[in-house]
Amino acid sequence: MPETATVMVVDDTPTKRYILSSWLRRSGHTVIEASGGEEALTLLAAQHVDLVVLDVRLPDIPGYEVCERIKADPATAAIPVIQVSANAITVADRAEGLERGADAYLAEPIEPAEFAATVEAMLRYYRARWRAELMARRLAGLAEVTLRINESETFDELLTVAVEGSAELLGRYCGTLALMPDGRTRRYRARPGERAAAAPAGPDLLDRLSRMVQREAARTHVFTLHAEEWRGLLPDVRIEGSSTGVLCRTKNSEAPLYLGVEAEPPLDTDEVNLLRQLGQELALAVDARRAYAEEHTIALTLQRSLLPTRIPEVPGLQVAMRYQPAADNIEVGGDFYEVLPIDERVLVAIGDVEGHSLHAATVMAELRHAMRASFIGQVDLSASLDLLNQMMRRYHPRMTATLCLVLIDPATGEIEVANAGHIPPLFSGPGCAYHNLGNLLLGALPETYTVDRLKLPPGGTLLLFTDGLVEDRHISLDESMEAARRLAEVVEDDLEEFADRMLAAFGAREDDVALVVVRRDP
Secondary structure, eight states, X not given: OOSSOEEEEEOSOHHHHHHHHHHHHHXXXXXXXXXXXXXXXXHHHHSOOSEEEEESOOSSSOHHHHHHHHHHSTTTTTSOEEEEESSOOSHHHHHHHHHTTOSEEEESSOOHHHHHHHHHHHHHHHHHHHHHHHHHHHHHHHHHHHHHHHHOOSHHHHHHHHHHHHHHHHTSOEEEEEEOTTSOXXXXXXXXXXXXXXXXXXXXXXXXHHHHSOTTOSSEEEEEEOHHHHHHHOTTSOOOSOEXXXXXXXXXXXXXXXXXXXXXXXXXXXHHHHHHHHHHHHHHHHHHHHHHHHHHHHHHHHHHHTSOSSOOOOTTEEEEEEXXXXXXXXXXXXXXXXXXXXXXXXXXXXXXXXXXSXXXXXXXXXXXXXXXXXXXXXXXXXXXXXXXXXXXXXXXXXXXXXXEEEEEOTTTOEEEEEEESSOOOEEESTTOEEOOOOBOOBTSSOOOOOOEEEEOOTTOEEEEEOGGGTOBTTBOHHHHHHHHHHHTTSOOSSHHHHHHHHHHHHOSOSSOEEEEEEEEOO
């Protein structure tokens, strides 16, 4: 807010209006004159006014009422009003004026020095109030932008929110430069109230920008670049005028991040501090998002390294396998599957160790390898599950796991099913149905695992999946399992298409999903 102000003088006496206006102009203020209350309210609605000098006795609307209407309108409520009068000069008059909204009350005759001092005091107070309200709005805006930055799910959304929010918050053209996870530098820019636009930038642009600023700035540095300096960095971009920006680097960041705004008019101290805070918040969010992406990649790589790398060639059977990690989980899980030829038969297994952690993944690996080892000397599903149950109870007494074993003879279609607490296999196709629920999960209590003997007809399809496919916090498990059963009543000729459709039907999941589909050749 400027030190000189725009002041409205409202008085129906031309001579008095002239005298008050001349005193104000002598102090450097801009003066708007009105001869009545209606004219004053109309002018206030049309243009910016910093202070109103208001006569109490007006020919159309009393000055007290004009003051009340100014204070009742949110658009003008903050404007200070000084009431003046040559007639209403008693203590009661002054009290009424102040009670009805006036910020000061002067009774005539008024001394020029007293009038000027009162005007400056009112302006000084309301300038301080205006700055405080502006800072409060900016801090609220900063909190909102920071919240939206931290809620962003992708790098593109994060940087778009940051540049749009910064432009709106500071009321200036804004741009940012950031190194993306793929190693490319991207430039985002936006004007207040407009959508952000993104474009590629030179691969070494951030390094060149870093070399232009003073090196004593450890992690954050605010600086101003002129248009010709920017044209040297971005020769293909038309840039007019200077810009003030902040170059931020976090402790673990590989490259700095730049956030800047146009520097005309120059930023005040509060705006510079706000820009610095926005830059730091953005750098931290980018660094966290980058670390999350790297951890998710590492977790996914580790998870996949513990699962079969290929589908084995099994004469007489078609097999499709899927593993889909949870949408918002960077930790490794305990879901696993196995397709293992054993002489003339094939073992299909699917299981899930409780929890999401490195420990769950290591227990899953132990369980999978122990299961494979259990079939070296003998092929007995019940004995294998009993051995695995003992292993879990002895070496991992506080953990449990589910496991379903299906042993298939492709030539005859004979199958054996033993289930330790897992979602039962689903015999897919017309009239499809789940198998029996099975026995207790592994690691809970001593258990005798039963083996059911069935037959898979030529062309028959068997679907096994982990609970991540159907578990949903808002839908009962029975409903989700029935939805999966209905979907499986139709099986595509291509099992890969069938597997993809089953996954797509349930969308992004909150838990990992493992899925195996087996079809006996017609």
